[in-house]
Amino acid sequence: xPRKRYFYPILLLSVxxxxxxxxxxxxxxxxxxxxxxxxxxxxxxxxxEPAIIGxxxxxxxxxxxxxxxxxxxxxxxxxxxKCILIPRGxxxxxxWSTLNAYLEIPKDCRxxxxxxxxxxxxxxxxxKIVQPNSVWLLKEWPKKIKLLFxxxxxTPAGEPYWKTMARLANVLNPTLMIFGGDEVDRPTYASAxxxxxxxxxxxxxxxxxxxxxxxxxxxxxxxxxxxxxxxRNYTISLGKxxxxxxxxxxxxxxxxxxxxxxxxxxxxxxxxxxxVYMHHPLFSLRWKTERxxxxxxxxxxxxxxxxxxxxxxxxxxMADHPKETSRLFKLLLKYGVHLVLSGHIHQDLNVVLExxxxxxxxxxxxxxxxxxxxxxxxxFRLIEIYENGTIVEDTLTCCGKGFADYPTDIxxxxxxxxxxxxxxxxxxxxxxxxxxTRKAVSFRLYNPINQVFRDVYIAFRVSKEVxxxxxxxxxxxxxxxxxxxxxxxxxxxxxxxxxxxxxxxxIYATExxxxxxxxxxxxxxxxxxxxxxxxxxxxxxxxxxxxxGVDEVVIKYFVNGEWRTPVLVDxxxxxxxxxxxxxxxxxxxx
Numbered sequence: 001x002p003r004k005r006y007f008y009p010i011l012l013l014s015v016x017x018x019x020x021x022x023x024x025x026x027x028x029x030x031x032x033x034x035x036x037x038x039x040x041x042x043x044x045x046x047x048x049e050p051a052i053i054g055x056x057x058x059x060x061x062x063x064x065x066x067x068x069x070x071x072x073x074x075x076x077x078x079x080x081x082k083c084i085l086i087p088r089g090x091x092x093x094x095x096w097s098t099l100n101a102y103l104e105i106p107k108d109c110r111x112x113x114x115x116x117x118x119x120x121x122x123x124x125x126x127x128k129i130v131q132p133n134s135v136w137l138l139k140e141w142p143k144k145i146k147l148l149f150x151x152x153x154x155t156p157a158g159e160p161y162w163k164t165m166a167r168l169a170n171v172l173n174p175t176l177m178i179f180g181g182d183e184v185d186r187p188t189y190a191s192a193x194x195x196x197x198x199x200x201x202x203x204x205x206x207x208x209x210x211x212x213x214x215x216x217x218x219x220x221x222x223x224x225x226x227x228x229x230x231x232r233n234y235t236i237s238l239g240k241x242x243x244x245x246x247x248x249x250x251x252x253x254x255x256x257x258x259x260x261x262x263x264x265x266x267x268x269x270x271x272x273x274x275x276v277y278m279h280h281p282l283f284s285l286r287w288k289t290e291r292x293x294x295x296x297x298x299x300x301x302x303x304x305x306x307x308x309x310x311x312x313x314x315x316x317x318m319a320d321h322p323k324e325t326s327r328l329f330k331l332l333l334k335y336g337v338h339l340v341l342s343g344h345i346h347q348d349l350n351v352v353l354e355x356x357x358x359x360x361x362x363x364x365x366x367x368x369x370x371x372x373x374x375x376x377x378x379x380f381r382l383i384e385i386y387e388n389g390t391i392v393e394d395t396l397t398c399c400g401k402g403f404a405d406y407p408t409d410i411x412x413x414x415x416x417x418x419x420x421x422x423x424x425x426x427x428x429x430x431x432x433x434x435x436x437t438r439k440a441v442s443f444r445l446y447n448p449i450n451q452v453f454r455d456v457y458i459a460f461r462v463s464k465e466v467x468x469x470x471x472x473x474x475x476x477x478x479x480x481x482x483x484x485x486x487x488x489x490x491x492x493x494x495x496x497x498x499x500x501x502x503x504x505x506x507i508y509a510t511e512x513x514x515x516x517x518x519x520x521x522x523x524x525x526x527x528x529x530x531x532x533x534x535x536x537x538x539x540x541x542x543x544x545x546x547x548x549g550v551d552e553v554v555i556k557y558f559v560n561g562e563w564r565t566p567v568l569v570d571x572x573x574x575x576x577x578x579x580x581x582x583x584x585x586x587x588x589x590x
Contacts, residue, residue, distance in 0.1 A: 041231075051136070114136075117129070136206040145176065153369055154184060155185065156192050158370040166200070176238075187216070213249065266331060338391060420567055426448070432548075437463055441461070443504065450499045461489055
């Protein structure tokens with residue numbers, strides 16, 4: 001008779017955390033959908049306007065040239081600050097075919113990402129327009145940018161992966177983020193936009209939306225995209241940096257009218273550090289299957305392109321239009337576009353060309369779609385670039401990997417159909433809650449990968465029921481503190497997350513007298529995303545500490561005369577709140 005196995009989970013508890021960072025002007029559960037760019041096409045939440053404090057904002061309205069437009073009120077606001085803008089006139093723009101209004105930014109405004117609220121009179125009728133997260137104020141143009149590039153979620157089905165990505169992006173604190181197309185599965189699905197925008201509007205970083213093939217209603221038609229985010233191809237100018245977002249359409253190539261626009265843009269910005277995004281990649285996966293990643297260009301560019309084309313190194317839809325794609329290839333090299341970012345293929349691909357002694361990087365990421373090849377982890381890139389054009393090559397891949405050492409994305413999961421499965425490779429939480437009601441809040445982040453993250457964002461909201469001077473932070477850290485409404489906001493500064501590390505901080509004005517306790521232990525439950533899995537018993541445990549919060553949950557089980565550790569312990573983000581910290585754990589059943 002086979003021996004029965006009995007599982008006895010036990011826990012060791014310490015101290016720390018919960019809660020996603022939320023702004024007072026965004027929504028957590030869901031968002032009301034409205035067409036952001038229906039009247040005010042720019043700026044909008046998908047294309048924030050970067051501006052220097054003391055300069056002017058340009059607002060572009062979809063009104064006719066004869067429309068009488070008056071700005072009666074204009075305010076920028078975020079969790080920390082409010083800034084009242086000064087109207088400085090209205091004029092018709094032939095360049096944009098829009099009625100443009102200009103707003104002066106007072107010099108006492110502060111840096112940050114802001115929502116815009118305006119009251120206007122249109123032919124005598126008063127209207128109010130709110131554009132969340134649509135204005136990015138800076139004291140000066142950046143000398144270095146940390147660019148987070150992700151793509152392809154295709155909500156509604158991709159929401160779990162997009163949610164994980166958005167929460168992590170807020171902590172990683174890049175200079176800006178580009179989302180590389182396929183935000184939704186179909187543009188006509190209201191639920192797709194709702195699930196995408198719920199987390200898009202939670203971002204506390206400037207985020208730019210690029211169009212993919214899934215945002216098209218039909219070939220050449222993307223009306224719903226236009227109502228949400230306005231432009232299909234556009235530029236982001238940040239001092240010495242110029243980011244160009246191209247539109248590869250529903251069919252995956254770039255026609256000559258857009259190439260004319262690209263060429264004129266490149267000609268007009270020869271002194272800029274240029275970065276190009278396009279949803280479909282230029283190069284095919286044949287580079288990957290042949291373990292190739294580097295090519296030194298010598299001689300005529302037409303001959304090199306034809307060689308790539310004949311060998312199958314050009315991506316299929318691009319190869320179907322060789323004249324236009326050859327022109328694109330030559331423009332990128334001729335005008336020094338050293339970084340080209342793409343998605344679409346749902347796996348990563350790196351190609352490095354050397355031309356006239358300089359490197360050109362073509363980086364394609366897996367992104368965060370619901371449909372990826374088996375064993376492929378979903379992920380993103382976090383790339384550092386200086387204003388002199390230097391691209392920090394170590395940041396083009398994850399974890400010190402070479403360009404052909406796949407997978408090279410920074411992972412958000414362990415890989416499609418990898419068992420045991422884990423979504424949220426980098427785990428973090430605040431506890432007991434980070435909503436400004438507590439006199440003690442803790443933060444815990446677990447980074448199990450060989451990747452360093454610098455200048456991350458950790459912020460505590462604590463109660464004003466006790467004086468500010470009574471609060472302490474352990475371990476010691478530099479911070480900024482703001483007095484806001486009913487709470488203080490402490491923002492830690494210069495925080496680095498080392499590779500393979502656990503980082504913990506607690507802010508407190510009370511002693512830690514609460515003892516953590518186990519609230520629930522259940523065996524044989526379905527795991528997130530994958531459900532019940534053959535050959536594993538999946539358990540669930542919830543711990544509680546209403547003081548400084550639960551720090552660590554250590555799970556052991558006893559079988560065949562020895563104590564063992566589960567093969568996977570996975571944080572349940574949705575249930576980690578209000579003093580509770582919850583985990584799923586995986587135990588082999590054989």
